[in-house]
Amino acid sequence: MLDRFLLNISNNVNLRSIVKRKTLTESPGKNYVDMVTITNFKSKKQKKIIFITARVHPGETPASFVCEGIINYLIGNSEDAAKLRDYFVFKIVPMLNPDGVINGNYRCSLSGYDLNRIWHCDNKDSSPEIYYTKRAILEQEKCFLFIDLHAHSKKKGVFMYGCQSRASPYISRHIPYLFWKEIPSFNYYQCNFGMRLGREGTSRLAINRLLNLPYCYTM
16 A cells, blocks of 8 residues: 555656655565655755654554655645645655564564664664664754654554653643644643653654754654
8 A cells, every 4th residue: 555655656747846755775574665755846945854754563553544644735735735845854754664564563573673662773684674764864964853653552642752851841842732732633631751761762762862852752
């Protein structure tokens, strides 16, 4: 489904001024890990980067549907989508763990790793999916926002986990608060901004610390 979806987008001549598709790496199972870049490529404005990843845990299928919705919205004809493309560059990795999805795993990769616990490591042989995605994120000089899309096994609705720093304890709450005000399905009171021990290898904590970026979230 994802291959067909991305192929339709990349083959659409009407979208070539706003969409580019790139393969970051091959997984251990020889499946492609693709990145989609969406922006107004004709605009000369200085733009900030929004990086979105999804489906690191194969069993969390709602993440793929949300990611597909985000892509469809951003390539759409609405005035708001056009403004977003003018002011931001969206870099989206819609499936971080294609091996796990294809082989029916619930949480781990074909190598046996929970890929959302090894973002603080660098092993391009056993986990090239994370190694090359992290390289792509660290290459961005103006990264403004990072979101990793998941699905929860028990909680309902839409909510975020952030990274609360001691220096600025409330800054990571800004974007979830704005979402809460604008999106009826978003539940601010389900959000959590603590940084528990044992979560150092998650994408949001690793990117938060590597880039000193307050706006890093699991959604």
